[in-house]
Amino acid sequence: MKTVKELKQEVLEANKQIPELKLAIFTFGNVSAYYPELGLVGIKPSGVSYDKLKADDIVVLDLEGNIKEGTLRPSSDTPTHLHLYRHFPDIGGVVHTHSTHATAWAQAGRSIPVYGTTHADHSPVAIPCAPIMSEDRIMKDYEVETGLQITEYLKAQNINPEYCQMVLIEGHGPFTWGATPSKALYNAAVLEELAQMAKLTESIYGGQKNGLPEYLVQKHFQRKHGPNAYYGQK
Amino acid sequence: MKTVKELKQEVLEANKQIPELKLAIFTFGNVSAYYPELGLVGIKPSGVSYDKLKADDIVVLDLEGNIKEGTLRPSSDTPTHLHLYRHFPDIGGVVHTHSTHATAWAQAGRSIPVYGTTHADHSPVAIPCAPIMSEDRIMKDYEVETGLQITEYLKAQNINPEYCQMVLIEGHGPFTWGATPSKALYNAAVLEELAQMAKLTESIYGGQKNGLPEYLVQKHFQRKHGPNAYYGQK
Amino acid sequence: MKTVKELKQEVLEANKQIPELKLAIFTFGNVSAYYPELGLVGIKPSGVSYDKLKADDIVVLDLEGNIKEGTLRPSSDTPTHLHLYRHFPDIGGVVHTHSTHATAWAQAGRSIPVYGTTHADHSPVAIPCAPIMSEDRIMKDYEVETGLQITEYLKAQNINPEYCQMVLIEGHGPFTWGATPSKALYNAAVLEELAQMAKLTESIYGGQKNGLPEYLVQKHFQRKHGPNAYYGQK
Amino acid sequence: MKTVKELKQEVLEANKQIPELKLAIFTFGNVSAYYPELGLVGIKPSGVSYDKLKADDIVVLDLEGNIKEGTLRPSSDTPTHLHLYRHFPDIGGVVHTHSTHATAWAQAGRSIPVYGTTHADHSPVAIPCAPIMSEDRIMKDYEVETGLQITEYLKAQNINPEYCQMVLIEGHGPFTWGATPSKALYNAAVLEELAQMAKLTESIYGGQKNGLPEYLVQKHFQRKHGPNAYYGQK
Numbered sequence: 014m015k016t017v018k019e020l021k022q023e024v025l026e027a028n029k030q031i032p033e034l035k036l037a038i039f040t041f042g043n044v045s046a047y048y049p050e051l052g053l054v055g056i057k058p059s060g061v062s063y064d065k066l067k068a069d070d071i072v073v074l075d076l077e078g079n080i081k082e083g084t085l086r087p088s089s090d091t092p093t094h095l096h097l098y099r100h101f102p103d104i105g106g107v108v109h110t111h112s113t114h115a116t117a118w119a120q121a122g123r124s125i126p127v128y129g130t131t132h133a134d135h136s137p138v139a140i141p142c143a144p145i146m147s148e149d150r151i152m153k154d155y156e157v158e159t160g161l162q163i164t165e166y167l168k169a170q171n172i173n174p175e176y177c178q179m180v181l182i183e184g185h186g187p188f189t190w191g192a193t194p195s196k197a198l199y200n201a202a203v204l205e206e207l208a209q210m211a212k213l214t215e216s217i218y219g220g221q222k223n224g225l226p227e228y229l230v231q232k233h234f235q236r237k238h239g240p241n242a243y244y245g246q247k
Numbered sequence: 248m249k250t251v252k253e254l255k256q257e258v259l260e261a262n263k264q265i266p267e268l269k270l271a272i273f274t275f276g277n278v279s280a281y282y283p284e285l286g287l288v289g290i291k292p293s294g295v296s297y298d299k300l301k302a303d304d305i306v307v308l309d310l311e312g313n314i315k316e317g318t319l320r321p322s323s324d325t326p327t328h329l330h331l332y333r334h335f336p337d338i339g340g341v342v343h344t345h346s347t348h349a350t351a352w353a354q355a356g357r358s359i360p361v362y363g364t365t366h367a368d369h370s371p372v373a374i375p376c377a378p379i380m381s382e383d384r385i386m387k388d389y390e391v392e393t394g395l396q397i398t399e400y401l402k403a404q405n406i407n408p409e410y411c412q413m414v415l416i417e418g419h420g421p422f423t424w425g426a427t428p429s430k431a432l433y434n435a436a437v438l439e440e441l442a443q444m445a446k447l448t449e450s451i452y453g454g455q456k457n458g459l460p461e462y463l464v465q466k467h468f469q470r471k472h473g474p475n476a477y478y479g480q481k
Numbered sequence: 482m483k484t485v486k487e488l489k490q491e492v493l494e495a496n497k498q499i500p501e502l503k504l505a506i507f508t509f510g511n512v513s514a515y516y517p518e519l520g521l522v523g524i525k526p527s528g529v530s531y532d533k534l535k536a537d538d539i540v541v542l543d544l545e546g547n548i549k550e551g552t553l554r555p556s557s558d559t560p561t562h563l564h565l566y567r568h569f570p571d572i573g574g575v576v577h578t579h580s581t582h583a584t585a586w587a588q589a590g591r592s593i594p595v596y597g598t599t600h601a602d603h604s605p606v607a608i609p610c611a612p613i614m615s616e617d618r619i620m621k622d623y624e625v626e627t628g629l630q631i632t633e634y635l636k637a638q639n640i641n642p643e644y645c646q647m648v649l650i651e652g653h654g655p656f657t658w659g660a661t662p663s664k665a666l667y668n669a670a671v672l673e674e675l676a677q678m679a680k681l682t683e684s685i686y687g688g689q690k691n692g693l694p695e696y697l698v699q700k701h702f703q704r705k706h707g708p709n710a711y712y713g714q715k
Numbered sequence: 716m717k718t719v720k721e722l723k724q725e726v727l728e729a730n731k732q733i734p735e736l737k738l739a740i741f742t743f744g745n746v747s748a749y750y751p752e753l754g755l756v757g758i759k760p761s762g763v764s765y766d767k768l769k770a771d772d773i774v775v776l777d778l779e780g781n782i783k784e785g786t787l788r789p790s791s792d793t794p795t796h797l798h799l800y801r802h803f804p805d806i807g808g809v810v811h812t813h814s815t816h817a818t819a820w821a822q823a824g825r826s827i828p829v830y831g832t833t834h835a836d837h838s839p840v841a842i843p844c845a846p847i848m849s850e851d852r853i854m855k856d857y858e859v860e861t862g863l864q865i866t867e868y869l870k871a872q873n874i875n876p877e878y879c880q881m882v883l884i885e886g887h888g889p890f891t892w893g894a895t896p897s898k899a900l901y902n903a904a905v906l907e908e909l910a911q912m913a914k915l916t917e918s919i920y921g922g923q924k925n926g927l928p929e930y931l932v933q934k935h936f937q938r939k940h941g942p943n944a945y946y947g948q949k
Contacts, residue, residue, distance in 0.1 A: 120448040128588040146463040155470070184362075186365065212450065213581065218586075225613075247554070323938060351915035351916045351919055380931070618791055696853055
């Protein structure tokens with residue numbers, strides 16, 4: 014059985030990957046992990062730089078946000094992370110960054126179209142951009158509402174969070190998730206690459222264009238994630 | 248009490264951060280520090296490359312520009328730094344760079360709109376671009392006039408230099424400041440990131456767009472800098 | 482005579498060059514080598530990250546795709562590689578990546594025009610973009626069809642694969658080849674640079690423009706590859 | 716008095732700076748040095764990669780192109796370098812690269828306008844783009860003609876090569892020069908930065924714009940290079 018010590022270590026290492034993968038400068042991003050067998054989440058403390066972070070700085074909470082271990086304040090985005098763990102089945106990691114290109118799409122208020130197989134390999138739909146939150150919502154519990162904005166928008170758009178593990182919040186930036194913190198980080202880095210490629214695609218094409226035909230999207234997504242997937246090792 | 252030796256060491260280390268943070272190539276930037284208890288400013292010598300800089304090369308001056316220690320010429324931008332120390336309350340560091348994207352906004356003569364929460368986390372207003380200086384001003388004491396151009400423009404725009412610690416000079420480039428040289432450097436790196444994101448945002452959106460609604464700007468700025476801030480550690 | 486062990490080692494080292502040359506993140510690219518004296522191809526296993534790759538992970542197959550050595554699944558793109566070895570005379574290496582700018586041109590569905598001598602030094606014609614594959618083809622043996630799409634398109638366009646060793650597949654990304662895996666990798670990195678330069682060229686010019694005059698293209702291509710070439714060492 | 720051994724060593728080190736300054740990939744650039752007291756030029760051999768280059772690989776020639784030391788073929792661009800040494804007074808280094816942004820301006824066939832003080836610090840005029848060469852010239856001794864194209868165009872434009880030490884050749888790329896190879900390299904890196912900034916400036920502004928007013932250009936150029944310069948150390 015996994016331990017709280019392992020949880021802290023895994024969260025530590027995942028957060029240190031953020032600057033290595035060039036997903037954020039200074040403290041502009043955070044990774045959390047959820048160990049369902051412990052019912053506990055570990056997350057980066059707020060405003061601490063990655064290079065100074067130690068395992069014992071990681072804040073450990075239950076899914077309702079009660080701090081179980083740690084003396085530092087957790088990331089201010091913690092309620093959003095917890096909301097996603099409560100609503101998305103079987104996820105073990107959540108990542109929030111302000112990575113440059115993904116944030117630019119969020120700031121432009123646009124979903125990222127499926128322009129190529131690099132995208133289709135990871136999501137069969139456009140990366141959704143949940144609309145900017147109303148003043149009402151922001152005046153409430155802002156970070157909880159951010160989580161609600163994500164889960165409600167995906168539901169309204171009929172997007173399965175198992176198949177599309179990335180989202181943009183208009184005017185803010187990306188959240189990604191996955192079975193593990195490492196998978197959520199992978200998704201954050203892939204999203205940044207997709208965002209850059211899509212921007213360049215429109216620039217080279219001369220404007221917005223149609224996405225990939227659905228048969229090609231499905232071919233790529235299924236060869237990697239479908240029941241007869243043949244990408245990767247068994 | 249802090250010493251002149253510490254002043255030189257802090258200025259040395261801050262200047263060496265400029266190329267590490269990719270804020271300038273060769274000698275295209277400088278950091279100074281002001282120790283109010285000593286009434287002294289330390290600044291990079293002019294035209295010396297960062298990798299060759301030593302603590303004893305740092306030039307020490309009083310706020311009126313009289314050299315107190317050091318045998319090298321101070322940065323040609325020194326009068327601008329001194330002007331800012333004299334006019335902005337409680338600042339301990341000033342940074343000038345020619346960082347690529349911030350300089351491009353300055354060259355385009357445009358303020359950087361508040362397009363997202365990354366920006367609102369650091370400034371509640373657009374990063375102001377003070378207009379190009381008139382021939383009259385440039386023929387006078389150019390570097391003092393540059394300082395005046397900054398302080399007068401911020402005053403005219405009713406911008407509090409405590410809340411917005413960044414400015415562009417049209418046709419030239421950015422200046423940033425802060426409580427310490429390290430905070431001023433942080434601001435210079437954040438500005439470069441905001442400048443890049445804003446450029447990409449317009450490119451993805453297809454032109455200039457409205458900024459973030461004021462309620463969201465205030466939410467983010469206040470959660471980090473307001474009286475009830477909950478970002479970072481107490 | 483070369484050995485299977487050498488084949489594996491060469492393929493291992495070539496694949497490790499992919500992230501060093503910044504041609505792909507994670508597992509988004511693969512290199513193979515063909516040793517005609519052995520009649521064998523070595524290729525990266527599917528979904529294994531470059532930093533964990535070992536020589537014994539390399540999968541060895543004959544040109545018909547029968548696995549001769551190795552316990553891992555070969556890259557899902559293997560049938561495309563094998564098709565190119567069967568159809569292009571005298572090539573010893575094939576590279577597939579999703580490098581950012583080359584993929585963006587592929588996603589935009591455009592060939593890369595010959596805008597400068599950097600391009601003409603490496604190919605006397607625009608880098609062709611083979612059109613997106615029909616649903617029929619994709620429903621068949623997709624990766625074999627990708628190979629056919631390349632070879633048929635080059636033939637239809639009358640492009641000699643000895644002179645232009647690069648191609649884009651619309652909606653997907655680039656394939657390159659060469660006498661050795663190292664030359665194919667070189668071509669992949671050159672293609673990424675040409676793709677970035679061409680994008681910037683149109684951005685600076687203000688749209689698409691005419692390519693280089695043919696006499697200048699030929700001058701550069703011939704001084705490097707013609708019968709009287711004088712670039713490089715004898 | 717300087718020796719041939721020093722010449723080779725200086726040329727070796729300068730060429731190794733090309734990839735460090737990110738001015739070229741593979742073999743896409745070359746540096747030469749001229750020692751007037753010896754009447755000799757040292758230059759990179761053609762097609763040899765920077766990491767494999769050794770001091771004894773450097774080819775030593777007189778100004779007429781007669782090889783004095785070295786067994787390898789000199790850079791194919793050697794006649795252009797020699798032409799510049801013969802025509803520009805007091806220069807000791809020449810650099811040719813295919814750096815990404817400078818080459819993109821050359822491919823777009825545009826001079827780089829003086830959009831900011833970063834530019835004015837280094838050149839009081841737009842970086843000239845000499846027009847594409849006619850078929851006649853290219854059919855002659857191509858690399859000598861490239862040199863002529865540079866010197867004739869600067870003369871026609873009344874540009875003093877002491878004040879503007881950079882040029883673009885339309886459809887090809889940049890050449891820079893200076894008192895030493897190190898200064899010529901510095902100019903090559905500054906040019907790449909100016910090219911990137913100018914491209915971003917137009918993108919942010921929304922098209923081409925007027926350059927800096929002449930009084931500001933002169934202020935910056937003169938404070939660094941004029942008779943009363945006060946930038947740098949005495």
